Amino acid sequence: MSTEAETTTPGSEDEYHLDLLGTFHWILAGLAALAGLFPIFHVLFGFIALVASIVGVEGDPEARGLGVVMGIMFMLIGTLIIITFWVIAFCLYLSGSYLKAHKNHTFCMVMAVISCFSFPLGTALGVFTILVLVRPSVRKLFGVA
Structure with missing residues (x-):
């Protein structure tokens, strides 16, 4: 009586492993894309600080300038983090597709x-x-x- 493990050839086992790894690369790509959404709070906070500094009529001009700079920095850094995560997620997705193919x-x-x-x-x-x-x-x- 032979089992399925004994009848598999190394080529088919390798193909199975590559297919499985490809699927896991897709899952990790989805997790990376999801994690890349969290810095949206930094972008939102920076936008609020920027708008509040520009619209605010009263106040010290230095404080308004600092608010503008901080708002832009928060938005820029948050956006760069989001883009980095999404690029990595896309590359992981491609890697999973290439492993399967x-x-x-x-x-x-x-x-x-x-x-x-x-x-x-x-x-x-x-x-x-x-x-x-x-x-x-x-x-x-x-x-x-």
Whole structure:
């Protein structure tokens, strides 16, 4: 009596692992995109400070200038953080798609290393992705020598 694990070939096991890793890359991409929404509060706070400084009729001109600068800084930094998270999320999505399609081995490896910096989920996903991508049979699936 043979079990399913005994009848699988290494190629199909590699394809299964790549498909699973691709799905997890998509999940991490969704989480990164969601986390990228949190700095919207900084942008909103900066906008409120900017408008309050500009519209405020009374007050010290230095204080108004500081309010404008602080509002712009909050909006700029918040926007940059949002864009960074969304770019990483998009790259993780692409990496998941490439893993499923067995394309762009180098890009997938780079994204696996980058995801290692996102502790703890990204670290686990990155390490497992690296371990799968360095297998000779997986390199053959990608067409890498």
